[in-house]
Amino acid sequence: MALFGKKELVGLDIGSSSVKIMKLRESGGTYQVAKFGVEPLPQNVVVDGAIMDHSAVVEAIKAGFARLGIKERMVATSIEGHSIIVKKVILPTTTPEDLEESIQWEVEQYIPFEVKEVKIDFQVLGPLPDDPTRMDVLLVAAKNELVEDYVSVVKEAGLTPTIIDLDSIALGNAFEACAGISEAQIPMVVNVGANFMNIIILEEGVPLFTRDVLMGGSMYNHELQRNFGVSYDIAERMKKGEELEDFDPERVDAILKNVSGIIATEVQRSHNFYAASFPDKHVTKIFLTGGASRSPFLREMMEDKLGIGVELFDPFDGLVYDESEVDGEMVKAYGPAASVVTGLAMRKPGDK
Ligand SMILES: Nc1ncnc2c1ncn2[C@@H]1O[C@H](COP(=O)(O)OP(=O)(O)OP(=O)(O)O)[C@@H](O)[C@H]1O
Ligand SMILES: [Mg+2]
Structure with a gap:
């Protein structure tokens, strides 16, 4: 493969709320985004990390590649989950x-x-x-069936799954390349998606701890749905701060705060578990990313519970792009949700 020059892989993150696609160009240690797109997926297409509706995912991948005009067929994709x-x-x-x-x-x-x-x-x-x-x-x-599920969906979309990574490892790689923090730090990176939260703690770029927790942004929707009898989509608007006149904003906030508290407690549990195994390697800072990193009260509650500073991480802060190639509105809307796909797009065909 090296005979034909430096081949780049296209990053493909199949999440439960959407498929993210990114193509990077590397020169002199800087990464430039050549393509970036997000194709929303209907609910329940991907459940607990398993693909329930193959054709919906295949359609979304194909639509995304067509929309972005990507001709390359070799991709790096990833899996997440308990197993x-x-x-x-x-x-x-x-x-x-x-x-x-x-x-x-x-x-x-x-x-x-x-x-x-x-x-x-x-x-x-x-x-x-x-x-x-x-x-x-x-x-x-990783369980064979989980890997094979992702491989088959990628192949059905007409692509070659050259690398199957893990969400948590891709997250760590994106963070290393884009956050620009000193080697002396021990960061805990927390990616809150729609259904999963991927956690990785790094020391000089090497993972000390990783964990996928089945918890994410859809939990806010479900709680709002349960309390107000609204649809998933209305709940989505409520949690993004839209004030809908039928609902008491104080009650909405109380529910959002409660869910943020549950998620923050789970992060604290993972941190406690890590701290027990590495008592002399204190986490210096927490970096919160993923689509649901902007959930109301989440950052503050994590800071309160863990007693460690929490900062938001958006991989685009460490990437360059040209507005003629990449839609700035897309970056604003989906930047924090692109951490995993950024790490995937940085992979090379010969990587381990
Ligand atoms: N501005 C916002 N405020 C609150 N939540 C948001 C916002 N934008 C997106 N979200 C939430 O982020 C989640 C999607 O994040 P992301 O794209 O990282 O997940 P995913 O990769 O599709 O899912 P997963 O990896 O968990 O299967 C959804 O729950 C969505 O409601
Ligand atoms: Mg995800």
């Missing part, structure tokens, strides 16, 4: 080639599924400083 395991493990030092052969046997003890039920991938992080006969390896295991 994915990411773990840093210590293994005897060997070459990546040999590890490829032996990984199945090495990892059996670390995963709660049958080895034959999962796809395993790894990244060698390097030898232990005090014992070079052993090395740190980042291990990823």
